Amino acid sequence: MGIAAAEFESVAEVEIGVPDRLRQLNDDISGAIDRAYQALVQITNGERSIGAGTIWHPAGLILTNAHVVRDETPNVTLNDGRSFPAQVLYYNAELDLAALNIEATDLPTIEPGDSKELKPGEWVMALGHPWGIRNAVSGGIVIGMGAEMPDIPFSSREWVVVSLHMRPGHSGGPLIDTAGRLVGINTMISGPDVGVAIPVHVVKKFLKDSMA
Amino acid sequence: MTVLNELSNAMANAVETVGASLVRVEGRKRMSATGVVWNSDGVIVTASHVVTRDEELHIGLPNGETVTASLVGRDPTTDVAVLRTDAKNLSVPHWAGGDGLKVGHLVLALGRPGQNVLATLGVVSSIAEEWHTPAGGKIDYYLQTDVTMYPGFSGGPLVGVGGEIYGINSSTLLRGVSVTIPTTTIAPIVETLLKHGKLRRGYLGVGSQPVRLPAALEQQLGQETGLLLVAVEPNSPAEKGGLMLGDVIVALDGHPVRVPDELLAGLTGEKVGKDAKLKLVRGGQLLELNVTVGERQ
Numbered sequence: 001m002g003i004a005a006a007e008f009e010s011v012a013e014v015e016i017g018v019p020d021r022l023r024q025l026n027d028d029i030s031g032a033i034d035r036a037y038q039a040l041v042q043i044t045n046g047e048r049s050i051g052a053g054t055i056w057h058p059a060g061l062i063l064t065n066a067h068v069v070r071d072e073t074p075n076v077t078l079n080d081g082r083s084f085p086a087q088v089l090y091y092n093a094e095l096d097l098a099a100l101n102i103e104a105t106d107l108p109t110i111e112p113g114d115s116k117e118l119k120p121g122e123w124v125m126a127l128g129h130p131w132g133i134r135n136a137v138s139g140g141i142v143i144g145m146g147a148e149m150p151d152i153p154f155s156s157r158e159w160v161v162v163s164l165h166m167r168p169g170h171s172g173g174p175l176i177d178t179a180g181r182l183v184g185i186n187t188m189i190s191g192p193d194v195g196v197a198i199p200v201h202v203v204k205k206f207l208k209d210s211m212a
Numbered sequence: 213m214t215v216l217n218e219l220s221n222a223m224a225n226a227v228e229t230v231g232a233s234l235v236r237v238e239g240r241k242r243m244s245a246t247g248v249v250w251n252s253d254g255v256i257v258t259a260s261h262v263v264t265r266d267e268e269l270h271i272g273l274p275n276g277e278t279v280t281a282s283l284v285g286r287d288p289t290t291d292v293a294v295l296r297t298d299a300k301n302l303s304v305p306h307w308a309g310g311d312g313l314k315v316g317h318l319v320l321a322l323g324r325p326g327q328n329v330l331a332t333l334g335v336v337s338s339i340a341e342e343w344h345t346p347a348g349g350k351i352d353y354y355l356q357t358d359v360t361m362y363p364g365f366s367g368g369p370l371v372g373v374g375g376e377i378y379g380i381n382s383s384t385l386l387r388g389v390s391v392t393i394p395t396t397t398i399a400p401i402v403e404t405l406l407k408h409g410k411l412r413r414g415y416l417g418v419g420s421q422p423v424r425l426p427a428a429l430e431q432q433l434g435q436e437t438g439l440l441l442v443a444v445e446p447n448s449p450a451e452k453g454g455l456m457l458g459d460v461i462v463a464l465d466g467h468p469v470r471v472p473d474e475l476l477a478g479l480t481g482e483k484v485g486k487d488a489k490l491k492l493v494r495g496g497q498l499l500e501l502n503v504t505v506g507e508r509q
Contacts, residue, residue, distance in 0.1 A: 021215050028216035120331035121227035121320060123220035141223060141320075143362070144330040163332040163360060178217040193360040 032180035033125060033137055038108035039182075040127045040135065040173055042077040043086075043100075045070040052128040052173030053100065054185060056207075058107045060084075062100040063203060064172030065187055066091055069098045076102050079135070090210035095157075096187055097198065097206045110174055113181030115160060115199035120144050124162055126186050126195060128173030140164025143194065159196050160184040166195030219373075223320060223333070226375040230322055231329035233305035236272030237281075237295070237367055239263035246323040246368035247271065247295065248380060249302045250402055257398055258367035260286040260293040261384045271297050276327065285405035289349030289413075290393055291382045293367075294405045305369070307395045308376035310353055315339055319357055320371040321381050321390070325364025334359035334390070345385050348476035355379060355392040404481075414479030414488075415508040416455070417448020422471050423460060429493060437470045438462040438493060453503030456494070463491035479505060 039055040043064055051068030053076060055061070062076055069088060077083045084102035091098045118124075125139045140163040160175060166189045175184035175197040184197030213221075233249040237258045245262035249255075256271060263269065269281040279299050286293040317336045322329055340354035357370060361383040369377040370392040379392040404411055420439040430436055438460040444450050461469050464478040465488055479488075487502040 025215040025219065028214040032216070119224040119228065120231075120322075120329055121220075121224040121333075123216065123223065141220075141331060141333045143332055144328055146328060161330075178214065178220045194362070 028178070029125070029139070032176060032178065033127070035180045036110050036125075036127055036174055036176045036182075037079055037135060039110045040079060042129055042134065043068050043172060044075045044077070050129055050132045050169055051171050052169065052186065054172065054174045054182065055107045055109050056099070056203075058105065058109055060102040060104045060107060061089070062086065062102060063185060064098050064100065065185065065198075066093045066096045066098045068172045069100070074100065076100060078104070078107070090207070092206060092210070095198070095202070095206055097185070097203060099207060099210065110176065110180065110182040112200050112204070113177050113179070113183040115183045115201045118142050118145055118160060118177070118183055118199070123178050124160075124164070124175055124183065126162070126164055126166055126170055126173065126175050126197070128166075128170030128186055130165075130167035130169045132169055138164045138166070138195075140195070145199075158199055158202055159187075160199050161190075162195045162197065163193060164195050165193070170195070222373050223318075223331075226320060226371055226373055227322060227329060227331045229375040230305050230369060230371050230377065231324070232274050232303040234274065234322060234324040234329055234368065236278075236324045236326065237262055238270040238272065238278075239265060239293075239295075243364050244272070244325050245364045245366050246325060248367070248369050248377065249304055250294070250307075252302060252304055254297040254299050254302060255284070255402065255406070256281065256295040256297065257380060257402060258293050258295060259380060259382050259384075260288045260291045261382070262366050263293045263295070269295060271295065271299070272324065272327070273299060274303070274324075274329075285409045285411070287349065287401050287405070287411045289345055289347040289411075290351060290397060290401060291345070291349070291385050292380075292393060292398055292401050294402050306376045307399075308372070308378055309396050310339065310355065310378055310394055313339065313355075313372070313378060318373055319359065319378070320373070321357070321359035321361065321365055321368060322371055323362060323365035323368040325362075330362065330365070332359050332362065332365075337389075344473070344477040346473060348473060348479075350397075350477070350480065352394050352397045355394055357381075357390050357392065359390050361390050412481030412484050413508040414481065414483045415448075415506040416450040416475075416479065416503065417445035417506065418450045418455060418461075419443030420461065420472055420475065425460070425462070425493070426496070429462075429498070432498075433462055433468070435462065435468045435470050439469055439472060439475060449504055449506040453490075454501050455490070455492075455503065458494070460493040461490055462493060462498075465489050479508075
């Protein structure tokens with residue numbers, strides 16, 4: 001005999017003695033993620049290679065990694081389900097950054113944080129579509145800033161190195177801080193437990209240099 | 213401020229505070245590792261396995277300076293090495309015992325394999341009783357975490373969210389798990405190494421291998437194996453005490469001896485010069501011998 005779902009109380013109704021502050025902690029995490037989700041997009045090239053992207057400007061500017069963009073007109077799917085063919089505005093393989101434009105307005109964005117002020121030990125979260133699983137989140141802390149981590153390729157560049165599980169499909173998605181601010185663009189993995197993101201101040205410079 | 217923000221700041225502050233006491237240890241061909249300031253006299257604690265040479269050691273200080281260091285001594289059995297530098301004004305961190313630390317607590321592992329402090333987060337996976345490492349070292353309590361030991365993190369501290377140090381992390385004491393050598397184990401080792409330059413270890417002068425005991429003895433002693441002596445060095449404490457080739461050691465001072473590591477672990481420094489009671493099987497009979505333990509050179 002089956003058990004009706006109605007016989008179970010929802011988690012929120014069960015008193016399991018969790019201190020209020022820990023409930024608050026969970027709410028803080030989900031709140032930051034909920035806001036950031038709105039600016040997370042999917043990028044596809046034809047039938048294959050699902051990557052992520054981050055809405056940068058309400059008027060349709062999308063940021064992603066250069067390695068996510070394989071077609072001249074990649075397809076961008078927003079979190080509300082709408083899908084758009086995108087135009088590649090700027091592309092820099094060396095920085096592994098690309099800016100796309102879609103014909104849309106009033107898009108939700110994530111407030112940029114100060115990636116120069118990120119410190120080892122700070123909590124961060126990566127959003128993306130690992131292995132094609134949509135809107136997944138992983139959390140961890142900043143291991144270090146800069147390019148000092150052993151075994152990291154392109155060590156002459158600036159990176160945010162994080163101890164969380166980044167997988168194919170995270171690329172181009174947002175890395176956010178505890179306040180839900182954008183601090184980096186997820187870019188690659190270095191070993192199973194090290195994620196690497198491009199700091200948002202490098203992204204800003206890329207856009208500024210490209211526009212000039 | 214949100215609770216998440218508070219937690220995040222607390223962790224970053226702990227990294228910053230303890231980071232002021234972390235040094236880079238250049239003591240092997242492969243990449244550098246990490247050490248922690250022990251006291252204001254320039255004494256540094258690190259993992260023994262990251263210091264593969266005894267000379268030409270260098271320490272990278274938090275201020276970016278690189279200074280020379282000398283090896284005070286090492287204990288490979290617990291993977292602890294002690295170095296000394298002439299550097300003054302090093303920041304001494306808060307070394308803590310394990311009281312109050314519980315399975316599930318958040319902990320940080322820190323490293324300084326390069327110029328900057330690196331951090332990673334995990335939880336305490338297991339706390340258990342005193343144990344002996346495979347190399348025979350005695351560790352006050354077993355402390356395992358799920359922190360990822362990145363290259364160069366060995367010798368670095370396990371840090372609580374309040375910035376207290378519970379010990380130093382080793383990636384080689386047990387393969388495949390992150391084990392911490394507790395502060396309470398490190399302290400007497402550092403003291404002994406500073407005083408004597410080495411740890412005393414007991415010595416018998418035997419070569420041995422485990423053998424299965426006859427069924428009757430197995431039942432009587434409650435152990436499956438003993439140590440068959442396959443070599444007894446001339447003039448060794450073992451020979452002087454009357455041990456012979458073919459004897460099978462089954463206990464040392466009341467503790468069962470089933471494998472060579474248990475004999476090694478039992479021959480601690482404080483037994484040097486004293487009589488140890490060996491229980492053994494000779495010609496099918498159990499017998500006890502007193503052997504004066506020597507010192508391993």
